[in-house]
Amino acid sequence: MLRRKKKKKRNKKENNKKKMTRMMMTASKTRMKFERLEYEALAEKKRKLLASSHCEGSMKKARQDDTSGASMDEIMEAMNFGVRRKSRKPKKRGRRKGSKNKLSPEITRMLGDATLHYAHGHYEEAISTLHEVIRLAPNLPDPYHTLGLVHNRLGEDKKASNFYMIAAHLTPKDSSLWRLLFTKSIEQGNIGQASYCLSKAIMADPKDVTLKLHRASLHVELGDYQKAAESFDQIYQLSPENIEALKTGAKLYQKGGQLEHSIRILEDYVKGHPSEADTSVIDLLASIFMESNSYDKALQLIEHAKLVYYSGKELPLNLTIKEGICHVNLKNMEKAEVLFSILQRGSVNDHAHLIAEAADSLMSLEHYDSALKYYLMLEGGAKGDNGFLYLKIARCYLFLKERVQAIFFLYKALQMLEDNIDARLTLASLLLEEAKEEEAISLLAPPKDFDSIELPPEKSKPWWLNEKVKLKLCTIYRAKAMVEDFVDAIFPLVRESLYVETLHPKVKVKKRLSRRVLFERVKVLNDRETENVFRGFRPVAPSSDLSKAARAKRLLQKKATIREKKKAEALASGADWQSDDSDDDPPEVHREPPLPNLLKDEEHHRLIIDLCKSLASLQRYWEALEIINLTLRLAHSMLSVEKEEELRSLGAQIAYNTTDPKHGFDCVRYIVQQHPYSLAAWNCYYKVISRVDNRDSRHFKFLRGMLSKLVDCVPPIIIYAHQFTMASNHQHAATKYLEAYKRLPENALINLCVGTALINLALGFRLQNKHQCLAQGLAFLYNNLRLCENSQEALYNIARAYHHVGLVTLAASYYEKVLAIRVKDYPIPKLPCENPDIVGNQKPGYKPGYCDLRREAAYNLHLIYKKSGALDLARQVLKDHCTI
Structure with missing residues (x-):
């Protein structure tokens, strides 16, 4: 049973397939029949049209009769209807041009009228007519273009540009219109719009070399050397005969850090011209090889050019000199001298730059004799300003240890380059080596009438105000022990540098920009022309400026939000709203110290110490203490231990020589901390403290700390x-x-x-x-x-004690014992690292002899005698011991 059922299903499927096949064959026959009938109908229609055309006359007459009723395109379409000839041209897809948006006769007439009005100078009528055309056909570019012409004739450049821009967008492939807009945008200073129009013009006409050249120049002005080089590369690809574009692109690639790309495009040119090539390209490629120290490759290139391009000819002079420079760097001096010998022929002025190039290469490799020979050639034949040439000659003589000639040419150079600081300092050093100190001082000292000298506006400051010149002059003054001149020259620089350093915090605080600065940065993102219809062009600026502008815009928006919030809160609370414009104040100008490395350079540390000693020797104690305190506060981590201790010791000495020693407290405290068991240090400390009028709390705090720390001191x-x-x-x-x-x-x-x-x-x-x-x-x-072994001082102390308590008889006996003893003076205890200049500079009226107490004893004894009535004895004691 199952087999029978399966067999019935299979037979049923086969019958269905046969029926479908018969139906498809019937449908195919029917379709072919209908196609044949359609073809016959089309053929009949064609025969009728041909018959009617023969009956009406010739084709020329038919065109003349039908012109009033149909357009030319309709007539041609009717004529070609049914006659489809095979064209050899490839078929184009899409709608045929002109088959849509046909102009009505009314618009065509109005455009003609507007053009006539414009031609006859009736601008108002032309504008009104064109506005009506735009109302009827807003997508038509012709009225906008004509309106641009009209407004341009009226001198309304902004309106003209706006209408030109609309017309250009309606005809985007019209490169001439975009070019016109680019020119007008440049004239108006709208760089963003100019860049946009230039890009559109290049898209409309990619093969226009001039447009690409404009874009390359724009990139160069913005510092975008990569894109500029790519533009010049495209120009060269479009016109391979433009060698300048190739060379400029290679230079820009090199400037942008793409040295390999620069070399590659030049090598491709050389490989692409196996028989003849431009000499300037060879020269540029050789120069790039030499700048990258690939002298072997440069030499191979020149040898290749000599064999291929200049076979049997003389190699150009510039390539010959480059070949010689390569041999110099490859240590083939004999070959280089042979090649350089060609420079001695002919006039020097004809190839002065090549002689200078050869001489510079020789001097850079320390071949001073050979370099000097070529520099002297230039010095003899060149004219005009030769200041830098004289400097190079002087340098050669200097390395050859011919000081007299070096000094001579340095003087000649300074006559033309008086602001050249390095030349002036070098000459001063040579004069010092020749023991001509006075001449060196006159060279570095400012002119006598420098106050009346008018400087040009481009000069920031004259040479005599340069810090290096002043430092050199101070070194000479210090060596010659000219203390006052040394202090006058260096003190203002040191004090100004230290003062500027105190203004700059050690920890960098985030800079708060004012609203004025933020608005200046945001201007990069804003359109300059607010009246233009088209806005929002991409700003043409470096990426760093764009990022700064974007951050400034966000910050301004944030400030505006906070400001509105504060205003709303103030108004809600009923308080008066006052705008806080404190951040609109101009930012503080960042001051640079005259001596930037004053606190970092060890040589400058020595200079500061010498300056403080000189100030102390001139009794300018306050200024010396000011420099010492500022230096110790700012450079305590940069000073060596010896220099720091010397500065503090110097400050301690100055402190007990001043009328108000409280400014030197830190110095004496440091001395005691470093030498806690030194009696001289504690003597200095107590001398400073005992002279302070108001008791300083720092003293008691320090003393208690020392007592708790040093129990045995x-x-x-x-x-x-x-x-x-x-x-x-x-x-x-x-x-x-x-x-x-x-x-x-x-x-x-x-x-x-x-x-x-x-x-x-x-x-x-x-x-x-x-x-x-x-x-x-x-x-x-x-x-x-007993401990003092009956010394004069101990006897005087006992006599003074008896005198104080009223035991005058015992006091008189001890005073007489004091008068019978003579004592020599003892030296004052010195501080560690004490400066003898400060110690020897005592106050006026100071006399030695402080250890002898006979005068004091005689005076006290005279008081006892006088009180007891013995006036003669009192006068005799004063006469014997207290008379000068």
Whole structure:
């Protein structure tokens, strides 16, 4: 049963296929029949048209009769209807031109009328007519173009450009119209529109070399050498005979950093001209090889040119000189000299640049003798301004160690190039080597009447204000010990440099631009011509300027949003709204220091120290301390340890020579920190502190810190006790002195200080056991006398103590003992790294002899005698010991 069912299904499918085949054959026959009938109908129609044309007459007469009723295109279409000849030209797809948007007779007439109005100078009638045409046919380019002509004749350039732009967009393949718009955009200064029109013109006429040349020039002005080189390369591809385009493109590729591409296009030219080539291309390629130090390739190129292009001919002179330069760099001096010998023929003026090129190459490779020979050739034959030539000759003589000739030519060069700083400094150095210091000073010093000299506006400053010249002059002054001249020359530069450095923060803070600067940057993105119909052209500017402008635009929008928000909040709260235009102030001008590397150069560090010493020797202490403090604050991490210590020691010395030593506190504090166990350092520190009128809190803070840090250091304890003594707090003073006595019981100074403190304490009102305290004080003074081995100073201290407490008899005996002793002067303790110039420069009226106390003892003894009534003895003591 299953087999029968399957067999029935299979038979049914086969019958269906047969029916479909018969139906398709029937449909095909029917279609062929209809096509044959259609063909016969078309043929009949053609025969009728031919018969009617023969009946009406000749074809010429039929055209004349039907012109009034149909257009020429319709007649030609009717004539060719049914006659389809095979054309040899390839068939074009799409609608035939002119078959759509045909002009009506009315519009054609109006266009003609407008043209006549324009031709006769009736511009108002022409404009009104053209406006009506635009209303009827807005997509027609002719009225816009004519309107552009009319407005151009009326002198309305902007309106004319707008109508030209509309016409150009309606006829985008009209390159002449785009070219016209490019020219007008350049005249109006609208670079963005000019670039746009130029691109459209090139698209309309890609083979126009002039347009591509304009685009290349535009890229060169913008600094886009890559695109400019590509444009020149395209120009050369369009016109291979344009060698200048090839060379310019190669130079721009080289300038844009694509040296390999530059070499490749030039080598392709050489390979493409195996029999004859342009000499300038060979010369340029050789120059590029030489600039990239590929002298072997340049030599191979010149040899190839000599064999192929100049076989049996003389090689051009420029290539011959380049060949010689290549041999010089390849160390073939004999071959190079043979090639350079051709320069000695003929006139120097004819090939001066080649002689200079050869001489420069010889000098760069230190062949000074040979280079000098060719420079002297130029010096003898050239005319005009030879300042740089004289400099090169002087340099050759300098390397050949002929100083006299070098000085001579440097003077000749400076007559023409007086602003050449390097030449002036070199000449000054040579004069110093020849021991002509005065001549060097006159060379570097400013002219006598420099205030009356009028400088041209292009000069920023004259040569005598140059920092290098001043530094060189200061070096000479310092070597000759001309202190005042040295200070006057270098002090303003150093102070200005340090002051500028204080204005510049060490940490770079993000710069806040003012609204004025932001608006200036945004101008790159805005159209200059606001009246133009077409706007929004891509700005023509470097990418860096475009990115800055975009950021400025976003920042201005953000500021405007914040400003509106503040304004709304102020108005909502009822407060008066005041615009904050503080950021519209002009930005601060960035000042450059006169000596940029003052704090980084070790030689300048030495200069600063010498300047401070010179200022101190001239008793200009405030200025010296100002330089020292600024230098230590700004360059503490750049100064060496020796120089920093020398500066601080110098500041400490200056501090106790000034009337107000508080400015030198940092220096003496540093000295003590570096030498905590030095008595000289602590003496200097105490001398500075004791002369400060108002007690400085920095001193007490520093002293407490040193006491806690240096437990075994006695000088800070004594100084701390001295401060209590000066404040008449003798009890605390005695406590501190006794603390120091525990550490150094055999120290004479400590015993003296303890004794005086106890005696002063005994004279107080609150102490009950005054006699015991007085006896203890005298015991410490006698201990001081023992330790000092009955010295004059110890005897005087005991006599002064007896005198102070009223024991005048004992005091007189000790004063007499003091008068019987003569003492030599002892040197004042010196600071570490102390400058002898500062120490020797004492105040007027200072005399040595501070260690002898006979005058003081005689004066006090005369007071005792006078009070006791012995006036004769008092006068005799003064006469013997206190008379000059």
